[in-house]
Amino acid sequence: MGIEQLLEKAAHYFKENDLNRIKEAYEFAEQAHHGQVRKSGEPYILHPLAVADILVDMQMDVTSIIAALLHDVVEDTTVSLEAVQDKFGPTCAMLVDGLTKLERIKFKTKEEQQNENYRKMLVAMAQDMRVILIKLADRLHNMRTLKYQSEESQRRIADETLEIFCPIAHRLGISAIKWEMEDISLRYLNPQQYYRIVNLMQKKRTEREQYIEDVITNIKDKLREMGIEGDISGRPKHIYSIYKKMSSRNKQFNEIYDLMALRVVVDNIKDCYAALGIIHTLWKPMPGRFKDYIAMPKPNMYQSLHTTVIGPKGEPLEVQIRTWEMHKTAEYGIAAHWTYKEGTTAPEGTFSDKMQWFREILELQKETDNAAEFMESMKMDFFTD
Ligand code: GDP
Known part of the structure; x- marks a missing residue:
C-alpha cells in the first residue's frame, strides 16, 4: 500500500x-x-x-x-x-x-x-x-x-x-x-x-456454507417473485461475540447454533418489511426474537429489522434486514453521517443532528470537572451495554 x-x-x-x-x-x-x-x-x-x-x-x-x-x-x-x-x-x-x-x-x-x-x-x-x-x-x-x-x-x-x-x-x-x-x-x-473457537468454526465450515447457500437461494427466488431487488449474504459471527456468548451464558461451543447469520440488504424501507414477510412465510419466526430497529433506532443510530426463524434444518437462523443507507450507518456509524454541501465533494465535515444525545453529553461534560460526578450526571449508561 x-x-x-x-x-x-x-x-x-x-x-x-x-x-x-x-x-x-x-x-x-x-x-x-x-x-x-x-x-x-x-x-x-x-x-x-x-x-x-x-x-x-x-x-x-x-x-x-x-x-x-x-x-x-x-x-x-x-x-x-x-x-x-x-x-x-x-x-x-x-x-x-x-x-x-x-x-x-x-x-x-x-x-x-x-x-x-x-x-x-x-x-x-x-x-x-x-x-x-x-x-x-x-x-x-x-x-x-x-x-x-x-x-x-x-x-x-x-x-x-x-x-x-x-x-x-x-x-x-x-x-x-x-x-x-x-x-x-x-x-x-x-x-x-x-484459537479454539477459530478451529471449531473451521471444522464445520463447508457444511455451514452449503447450508447458508441453499437458504440464500431460497430467499432470493421468493424476493424475485415479488419483484424485490436484494443482496443476501451469509455473515459469519465474530470470534469475540461467540466467546462472549459462551462465557456469559456458560455455554459450550456446540450449544451455539447461530454461528452464521443472514443479512438482506434492499433499496428502501418498504422492501425491508416485504422481505421480512417473505422470510416469515418461508420459516416460522421464533417468539420474542423480532426487533424493529427501523422504527426504533438504537442510540448509535443503528437501524435494521432483526428476526430469528426456525431454519430448514430446525435450527435457529438469525436474519438482519436493512437498506443500503442503514448498512453504511451500521458499519461506520457517526462517520457515515457527515453532511456535505450540495454540489461539492468532501469539504469540511459537520455532523448531522441525528446524534443530538451526543452533543448534549459533550455540553454536559464541559460544565463539570469531576469525573465521577460527570459520569453520574450522564444518567444513561453511556459506556455499558
Ligand atoms: P437483538 O437481541 O435482536 O437486539 O440483537 P443483538 O443485540 O443480540 O444483536 C444481534 C446482531 O445484530 C449482532 O450480532 C449485530 O450483528 C447486530 N447489531 C446489533 N446491534 C448493533 C449495532 O449497534 N450496530 C451494528 N452494526 N450491528 C448491530
Missing part, C-alpha cells in the same frame, strides 16, 4: 484540489518521519498512511485524511504545530494537536478509574469529534500490527483497546472498527480460547 493507491481510492470522491493537498501532506509527513522505523522494521510513514487509508474507506473529509497523515509529526519529529498550521491550516492543526494530546494521556485500566478514562476521551471529542475518529483508525492499525510488540505491551494494549476504545467505537456506531479490534484483542488476551 503506497500513496499512489491511496490517491487512486480517494479519487472516487475527492476533487483534484483535495487530492493534491493529500499528496502534499503525505510528502510533508514522509520527510518529517524520514529515517524512522516502526517495530516491524518498516519505514514509519507506512503507519500514518495506513491510518489515512482506513479513513478514506470510511469516506471521511479531506481535513481528517490530512490530519491522519500528520498525526504523529508533532509528537515524534521536530516539526512544530505552528509549521503544520502554516502549511495546512488551523483546523488541521487543531486535529493534530488533539491527537498529540490524546497520545500523551496515560489511560488507567483499573475498573475504578474507568470514569476518568472516559472523561479524558470525551474532553478530546468535545474539541472535534474527528479527533476520536482518527484515534480509532490509529488504534485499529496499531492492533493490526500488534505482533511486533513485546508480549507485555501486547497484553496492555489489547486490554486498553477492549476496555476503552471498543466501547467508544460501539457508542459511535463504528462497528467495522469495533469488531475487528475486539477479535484482535481476544487473540492476545486469551489466545487459547481464541
Whole structure:
C-alpha cells in the first residue's frame, strides 16, 4: 500500500484540489518521519498512511485524511504545530494537536478509574469529534500490527483497546472498527480460547456454507417473485461475540447454533418489511426474537429489522434486514453521517443532528470537572451495554 493507491481510492470522491493537498501532506509527513522505523522494521510513514487509508474507506473529509497523515509529526519529529498550521491550516492543526494530546494521556485500566478514562476521551471529542475518529483508525492499525510488540505491551494494549476504545467505537456506531479490534484483542488476551473457537468454526465450515447457500437461494427466488431487488449474504459471527456468548451464558461451543447469520440488504424501507414477510412465510419466526430497529433506532443510530426463524434444518437462523443507507450507518456509524454541501465533494465535515444525545453529553461534560460526578450526571449508561 503506497500513496499512489491511496490517491487512486480517494479519487472516487475527492476533487483534484483535495487530492493534491493529500499528496502534499503525505510528502510533508514522509520527510518529517524520514529515517524512522516502526517495530516491524518498516519505514514509519507506512503507519500514518495506513491510518489515512482506513479513513478514506470510511469516506471521511479531506481535513481528517490530512490530519491522519500528520498525526504523529508533532509528537515524534521536530516539526512544530505552528509549521503544520502554516502549511495546512488551523483546523488541521487543531486535529493534530488533539491527537498529540490524546497520545500523551496515560489511560488507567483499573475498573475504578474507568470514569476518568472516559472523561479524558470525551474532553478530546468535545474539541472535534474527528479527533476520536482518527484515534480509532490509529488504534485499529496499531492492533493490526500488534505482533511486533513485546508480549507485555501486547497484553496492555489489547486490554486498553477492549476496555476503552471498543466501547467508544460501539457508542459511535463504528462497528467495522469495533469488531475487528475486539477479535484482535481476544487473540492476545486469551489466545487459547481464541484459537479454539477459530478451529471449531473451521471444522464445520463447508457444511455451514452449503447450508447458508441453499437458504440464500431460497430467499432470493421468493424476493424475485415479488419483484424485490436484494443482496443476501451469509455473515459469519465474530470470534469475540461467540466467546462472549459462551462465557456469559456458560455455554459450550456446540450449544451455539447461530454461528452464521443472514443479512438482506434492499433499496428502501418498504422492501425491508416485504422481505421480512417473505422470510416469515418461508420459516416460522421464533417468539420474542423480532426487533424493529427501523422504527426504533438504537442510540448509535443503528437501524435494521432483526428476526430469528426456525431454519430448514430446525435450527435457529438469525436474519438482519436493512437498506443500503442503514448498512453504511451500521458499519461506520457517526462517520457515515457527515453532511456535505450540495454540489461539492468532501469539504469540511459537520455532523448531522441525528446524534443530538451526543452533543448534549459533550455540553454536559464541559460544565463539570469531576469525573465521577460527570459520569453520574450522564444518567444513561453511556459506556455499558
Ligand atoms: P437483538 O437481541 O435482536 O437486539 O440483537 P443483538 O443485540 O443480540 O444483536 C444481534 C446482531 O445484530 C449482532 O450480532 C449485530 O450483528 C447486530 N447489531 C446489533 N446491534 C448493533 C449495532 O449497534 N450496530 C451494528 N452494526 N450491528 C448491530
